[in-house]
Amino acid sequence: MRFALTGTAILAYISLATSHVIKRDISNVLRGLSTLNANIGTFGASVYRYDGTLPAAIEIFHQESSLEKDLEGVAADTNSTAEWTAQESNSVTESLVGLEPIMRTSIAALVMKRDLFIGAGVGSAVRLNLVNMRSRTIALSVALQNKAVGADKETIRQGTGDVDDAYDSAIDSYESRL
Numbered sequence: 001m002r003f004a005l006t007g008t009a010i011l012a013y014i015s016l017a018t019s020h021v022i023k024r025d026i027s028n029v030l031r032g033l034s035t036l037n038a039n040i041g042t043f044g045a046s047v048y049r050y051d052g053t054l055p056a057a058i059e060i061f062h063q064e065s066s067l068e069k070d071l072e073g074v075a076a077d078t079n080s081t082a083e084w085t086a087q088e089s090n091s092v093t094e095s096l097v098g099l100e101p102i103m104r105t106s107i108a109a110l111v112m113k114r115d116l117f118i119g120a121g122v123g124s125a126v127r128l129n130l131v132n133m134r135s136r137t138i139a140l141s142v143a144l145q146n147k148a149v150g151a152d153k154e155t156i157r158q159g160t161g162d163v164d165d166a167y168d169s170a171i172d173s174y175e176s177r178l
């Protein structure tokens with residue numbers, strides 16, 4: 001009995017200590033969103049400059065795959081944060097709202113360069129990248145909505161809904177030509 005009680009107390013202590021160590025600071029999420037913002041901007045600029053060659057397409061695919069990792073990293077950081085305060089929720093939502101137009105611009109660039117990518121023989125690869133980015137973006141949005149407070153949940157849902165629509169029509173645009 002005495003041992004059982006002590007065991008329970010130790011377990012409770014361990015789980016408290018662990019949750020304290022594991023819960024990450026919201027600054028990781030904000031930093032991640034800011035990195036995403038910069039990297040998506042760079043990616044979009046590369047796509048706009050795309051000249052139809054294979055090496056340039058491969059460089060763009062490298063950037064894209066690192067964006068997928070960024071998106072997943074921010075989702076993982078979001079999952080591991082403790083409950084957000086209203087203030088924290090606001091900061092994250094603001095940062096995300098700033099990210100959405102940049103995402104839509106990059107998606108628009110991929111659509112604009114569609115015939116060049118298809119001409120280089122990498123149309124299916126671009127289509128697949130769009131599908132993957134779309135699912136990573138949705139996963140991040142869901143993770144953020146789970147932590148956001150009050151009206152921020154809906155702001156995030158709507159904003160990423162618009163990005164999701166842009167992905168959908170970009171994917172359709174490639175499918176119509178492949």
Ligand SMILES: *[C@@H]1O[C@H](CO)[C@@H](O)[C@H](O)[C@H]1NC(C)=O
Pocket residue numbers: 072073075076079143
């Ligand atoms: C975040 O949590 C959600 C819900 O529990 C889970 O489905 C998702 O895979 C997690 N994402 C990451 C990147 O860990």
